[in-house]
Amino acid sequence: MSDVTPAATDEPAVPDIDLPSDAFDAVLDALADREAGDPLRFEGFSVVRSGEDDEKDSASAEDTAGGYVLVDGDRRTGLSERELHEALAEHAPAVTDWYVFERVVGEFGPRRAFLRWLEDADGATVAARYAALAEGIERAWGELTITATVTDRGERRYDVRHADDDGVPIDELDAYDDPLDARDLVTLDEKGRYRPLKTAPSLAGGWAFPDLGPRDAYEAVETIYPATVANWHREREGELDVNHWRETMARQSGIYGVVKTWDRGEGHEHVDWVAEACCDDSQCLKRREWQYDDETDLDVDGGDGVFPCREPCSVVVSAARKWTRLESEQPRTYEFELTPSEKEQVEDIIDAVADGRIDEIREADTKEGANRYRTRFLRAKLFDDEGNLGGVPAEPEGDGEE
Incomplete structure (x- = not known):
């Protein structure tokens, strides 16, 4: 597979395009x-419908006597x-490139971008690009690998x-052709647990959409990672x-209105804790762009994701x-007797x-503090x-009255 551009050569090996x-x-x-x-411009050339003389194309009067000018x-x-038609066939890559983005993809918006x-x-x-597309251009989007190729018709x-299935033969994966099938693929993680956050790095693999057109490819990506392309654009x-x-919490009502009481003029340390817990790259693939308010940044890094997070999510x-x-x-002080190793x-x-490393710790590895048997021993003891x-409690319960 090729990266975005092929290896440097004097002339890229452009595939034959009809x-x-x-x-x-x-x-x-x-x-x-x-x-x-008025010329229609492509990369490296233009075509104009003959008629009136036009300074923009500097066509002479005899050029515009009839037909087309290339x-x-x-x-x-x-x-x-x-x-x-014969003349444009000599420029088939440029013409098909124009056609793909102008007529097949269309709109000047997130899909086209x-x-x-x-x-x-x-x-x-x-x-x-056509030389690279002939080999396949790979791009990463969250946990996805998207490979773009070109046919002999452009x-x-x-x-x-x-991404974990990159290079796996398609007959070893579940293949789909309807981008809306992705709705079922993103519901559960590989352990069968519900995924409440679609941008969490817990997308299960084992599937592929191997042959999508431009519009369906965009629809599949937006189904897997809703609104990520739109916000990126x-x-x-x-x-x-x-x-x-602050403005997001100010909108909360009902059972969520209690969150507004958390702002007590004591700074934003509590929001730092929330962001560190929920918005780290290990928990969410978005890059957090929201802060405490317009004038106060959080003290926690927002992550490195390619697509931005514009507000605290649900x-x-x-x-x-x-x-x-x-x-x-109200905090209280407790006293426990722990050995240094137990602490x-x-x-x-x-x-x-x-x-999320519990499943990585082997049962026989009792050197690990979070080993299951070692943890069960600590529970049995304490x-x-x-x-x-x-x-x-190091302090008596209640209000101190005897």
Whole structure:
């Protein structure tokens, strides 16, 4: 597979491309919609419908006597439709490239920007891109690998799959052709657990969409990672509307309205904790752009994801509601008797659970603090028959009255 651009050579090995009749018909339609003399421009050449003289194309009066004019260094004038078709066939890569993005993809919005980004269409030449597409251009999007290729008619085809399945033969995966089938693929993780956050790095693999057209490829990606392309595009255009913590919490009502009570003029340390818990790259593939408010940044890194997070999501709000209630409890001091190794073990257990590493710790590896048998031993030693940790409050309960 090729990266975005092929290895540097004097002349890229551009694959042979046939000019399909649909692309040629689209050129004729585009010319018919333009004023005579107004050129239709492609990479390296232009075509104009003969008629009135036009300074923009510097066509002479004899050039515009009838038919079409093609300018590609030389000037070919008075071309019939048949002659124009033959002339454009010599420039089939450029014409099919125009056709794909102008007529197949269409709209100047997130879909077009994303598909052009996949093959660096705004930076590389048609020749360089077609040479790279012939090998396959791979791009990463979250946990996805998207591979773009080109057919001998200049059509784009896309393979969308989990990055862990990169290079796996398609007959070893579950193949799909309807992008909406992705809705079922993103519901559960590989252990069968529900995924409340679609951008969590817990996407299960074993499937592929091996032969999608441009519109379906975009639809599949947006189904797997909703709104990520749209927000990525808004950010590129300088139009990403970010809603920070305070304004998002101010909108909460009902059972979630309690989160607003967490702001007590004591700074934003509690929001740092929320962001560190929920928004780290290990928990979410988005790059957090929201802060405490317009004037106050959080002290926690926002991550490195390619697509931005413009506001606290429902998972963050729901977790913050629970933590608001828990943090409202008055702290108390407890005394426990732990050996130094047991204290380190408690730290290891918390770290392993927080980082999702429990399943990586082998049962026989009792050197690991979060090892299951070692943890069961600690529970047997420290918990009473009711399952309570056998510590005692260092302060009396209640308000201190005897």
